[in-house]
Structures are given as structure tokens and as C-alpha cells.
Amino acid sequence: MVGTLFNAVTVAAGAGLGLLLGKRLGDGVRDIVFQCLGLFTLALGIQMSLEMERPFAIFLALIAGAILGHLLQLDRRIKSGTGRLGKGTGNALVQSVVLFCAGAMTLIGCMQDGLSGDATVLFIKGSMDFVSAAFLAAALGRGVLLAAPAVLIIQGGLTWAFMLWGAAWSEAFIADLTGIGGILLLALGLDLLKIRAFPLINFVPAFALIGLFQPLADWIQTALPYLLLS
DSSP: OHHHHHHHHHHHHHHHHHHHHGGGSOHHHHHHHHHHHHHHHHHHHHHHHTTOSOHHHHHHHHHHHHHHHHHHTHHHHHHHHHHTOOSSHHHHHHHHHHHHHSSHHHHHHHHHHHHHOOOHHHHHHHHHHHHHHHHHHHHHOGGGTTHHHHHHHHHHHHHHHHHHHGGGSOHHHHHHHHHHHHHHHHHHHHHHTTSOOOOHHHHTTHHHHHHHHHHHHHHHHTHHHHHHHO
16 A cells, blocks of 8 residues: 555645646656656566566457457547546546546556555656646646545555455466556557557456456467377
């Protein structure tokens, strides 16, 4: 839970700084900071993706998850929902909560923290959210500051869920979940560097589908070669 607490504090601190500095936070500083965050996110994604146990299962889960997310239009629905909001504190609050809590990094960080007590991703996310909250608050106002309690509740709930349900999961299953998370972090890093934008929310169903494809991957790697050679 320490990662979630850190994240909530950084959102509050960043929003407070943004309200204090206002328009004095320039685009040049923002671009430099996000370039650094993008490079670090790429490095973290590479490290996590190397932990995968069943690459073929992850490949199938990503494809099926992305298709499901596309059919449900998850990414578009979230973006269009926030785009229809009006101005004011409520607008700033909802947009901030979506930005801080609806991304792939939230799920990845809470999973890592809940399953293994590793809050590294949430610490990185908290640092990124500090910068984002500062610039959002400078542009949108005090509603961004109110997003800090929402981050605490939503991410805290996700972390506790992984702590309760993840105890029975095998190491291979956790490794494959980590591998999917690493791939999504690679996509996020490319997005932050403005190399390629991905509909990241559409890929999130892959986490729920990986368990369905692991038996198939095991069969392909073990039984299928035996059948072909016999």
C-alpha cells in the first residue's frame, strides 16, 4: 500500500504546485520531463517483459484482449466521455481521475504491489503523476487536487484485491502477467516519447485472458512436438 500512498501524495503535491505556479510552467520544461519519463518507462518495460514464461500465451492474450477492447471501444469510450464534460471543478476532477487511474500503469503497479510487495511501478507512476498533476492544475484548476483521494481509494482497492486473490496464483502465471505489463509499459513509453500512440485501454483485457491461453501454450510446447514426431 505504500506505493498507493506515495501516488496519492504526489498527485496532491503536484496539483498544489500547479495551482501555485499557474501559467509559469512552460511547454519546454514539460516536454523535457516527459522525455525522461518516457525513456525510463521503456527501460522498465523491457525489464518486466523479459520475465514472461509462456511468450506464445502472452501473444495470443494480447491479440484477443486487443480485439475485445477494440470491439467494446474501451479506449474511445473513456476519451469521448471525458471530452463531453464541461468546464469547472467537476470537469477537472473527472479528467484527472481518468488520467491517474484508468491507465495500464495503474493496473500493473497495483498488481506488482499486491502480489509481491514491489511498489516500483507505483513509485514511477507517482513521479509521472506529480508532473501531470502540476500541469493539469495549472490549466484546469483546483479540481485536480481533489483527485488525490480518488487515487488512494481506487488504487488501494486494486492492490488489496491482488493481495487477496493473488496468493493462489502460480509463479508462472504471475510472470506472464508481469510480461504483459512490461509490453504495455513499452507502448506507454513510446507514447510518452511521441513515437507512436497506442489505445492502451483496449489492451487491458489481455490480463484477464492470459489464464485461458496458458494451457494451450503448454500443449503446443510439450504435447504437439511429440504428436508430430510420433
